[in-house]
Amino acid sequence: MxxxxxxxxxxxxxxxxxxxxxxxxxxxxxxxxxxxxxxxxxxxxxxxxxxxxxxxxxxxxxxxxxxxxxxxxxxxxxxxxxxxxxxxxxxxxxxxxxxxxxxxxxxxxxxxxxxxxxxxxxxxxSFFPDFVLKDFSLEITPGQAVALVGPSGSGKSTIVGLVEKFYEPAKGKVYIDGVDISEIDPMWLHRNVGIVTQEPVLFATSIYNNIAYAVGEQNVTPQQVEEAARAANCGQKQRIAIARALVQNPQILLLDEATSALDTESEALVQAALDHLMKGRTTICIAHRLSTVKNADKICVLAKGVLKETGTHDELMKIENGIYKGLAEKQMLFSHNEDLEDVMDI
CATH class of the missing domain: 1.20.1560.10 (ABC transporter type 1, transmembrane domain)
Known part of the structure; x- marks a missing residue:
């Protein structure tokens, strides 16, 4: 006993x-x-x-x-x-x-x-974000690359959050293909919207599982994961985040300062991978450096929640005393890779 x-x-x-x-x-x-x-x-x-x-x-x-x-x-x-x-x-x-x-x-x-x-x-x-966007309106056509530039607090990340349906707009509507985003199933939305952020979050599991996370390990082959990783060949956490977005194959791509934490050499590699990822996809890019957004189809300059300027690089350069033109003429960002927030005082 x-x-x-x-x-x-x-x-x-x-x-x-x-x-x-x-x-x-x-x-x-x-x-x-x-x-x-x-x-x-x-x-x-x-x-x-x-x-x-x-x-x-x-x-x-x-x-x-x-x-x-x-x-x-x-x-x-x-x-x-x-x-x-x-x-x-x-x-x-x-x-x-x-x-x-x-x-x-x-x-x-x-x-x-x-x-x-x-x-x-x-x-x-024994209400999440502060009221940062003010009557903001923007239309993006399929396959168009739109860059958002502006100082901290101008509303760039809020726009990304609204598209991802992280929160609802206090007023107004957000539409995707003419459908109110509030009526779209969040699971479907997140499967069709990819995002690469400045500080990608990696989980305590294998690189393979981190890349396959967006679609589920059972829905992707090892060959697809390997191809995505090879296409995203740029380095460190951004590499995995880009590969994760590649294997997800989203219709809409959101880039939230994806290269801001990198040095010049790493940025060039990451940007090349992002250019590959952006092909054929509707893209919203929050710009950290103007050199990153020069080739965007449309550049939107925001300040204090207001859309100040919009157009291509060439169009914005023709605006006298324009905000974007002033930044470009200083050549601070184009030649020295300085931050937008360091030179924008709006």
């Missing part, structure tokens, strides 16, 4: 460790997903993360059942030992009293000591 209790104690410790491990991993997944919510939503990964989280919860549930059964058996065994010893003490002590070898008082004293000893063993076993 005692040996069985000891074995069950080991089983309980093992199951407790398994529960703690699953709990820690599920908490890690929850933290990772909450801190990467935009990436998860933009890649339509809600069901994937729900399944990944649920897998750990299932492990905790099964281990919890096993632990409860083991604890129940252990507790039952200890109670059995307790009352079995009590019954044995009464039986043996009763015989001694009958034989007049021991009086009743002495028997009860011994019984009390044995009871307390057993009890001792039993216990030891």
């Amino acid at each position: 005692v040996g069985g209790v000891v074995i069950l104690g080991g089983v309980i410790r093992s199951l407790t460790a398994r529960i703690n491990k699953a709990n820690d991993h599920s908490a890690f997944i929850a933290t990772e997903v909450m801190s990467s919510m935009r990436t998860v939503r933009s890649m339509a990964g809600e069901e994937k993360e729900r399944a990944r989280y649920g897998k750990d919860l299932r492990k905790m549930y099964l281990a919890g059942i096993g632990k409860s059964v083991a604890q129940g058996i252990t507790f039952g065994a200890l109670i059995g030992i307790l009352w079995g010893t009590t019954a044995l003490a009464f039986w043996y002590g009763g015989g001694l009293v009958v034989d007049k070898t021991m009086d009743v008082g002495a028997m009860l004293k011994v019984f009390g000591l044995s009871l307390f000893a057993i009890i001792g063993i039993s216990q030891a076993g």
Whole structure:
């Protein structure tokens, strides 16, 4: 009996460790997903993360059942030992009293000591964005590349967030192919809209799974992942983010300062990969450097939520005292790769 209790104690410790491990991993997944919510939503990964989280919860549930059964058996065994010893003490002590070898008082004293000893063993076993856009209107035709430039807080990232349906507009509408975005299924939207950000979020899994994340490992072949990685051959986290967007094959592409954190050499490599990715896709690019947006079909200059200027590079260069022209003439961004936010004072 005692040996069985000891074995069950080991089983309980093992199951407790398994529960703690699953709990820690599920908490890690929850933290990772909450801190990467935009990436998860933009890649339509809600069901994937729900399944990944649920897998750990299932492990905790099964281990919890096993632990409860083991604890129940252990507790039952200890109670059995307790009352079995009590019954044995009464039986043996009763015989001694009958034989007049021991009086009743002495028997009860011994019984009390044995009871307390057993009890001792039993216990030891024991509204999101600020209002930044002001009457902003912009029409983008299929396959067109539009660049957004402007200082921090001008509303560039808000536009991307609205297209991704991260939040609803306070007023006005956002349309895709003439359909109000509020009527479009978010899962369908996120499968058809790819995004590459300045600081791509990578999950604690393999590079393969990170690239295949947007479409699911079961929906993409190893050859497709390899081709996407080769096409995005540029380096580090941006490489994986671009490959992830490539394998997703989206109709709409959002580039949120995808090259801003890179040095000149790395930027050239990433930009080449982005140019490949942009072909044939409707693209909205938040520009970090003017040199990145010169070839865009349309350049939009924003300031304090207002669209100040719009046109091609050549058209904007013809505007006297224009904001974009002023930046270009300074050649600060074209020759020295300085940040837009460092030179735009609007």
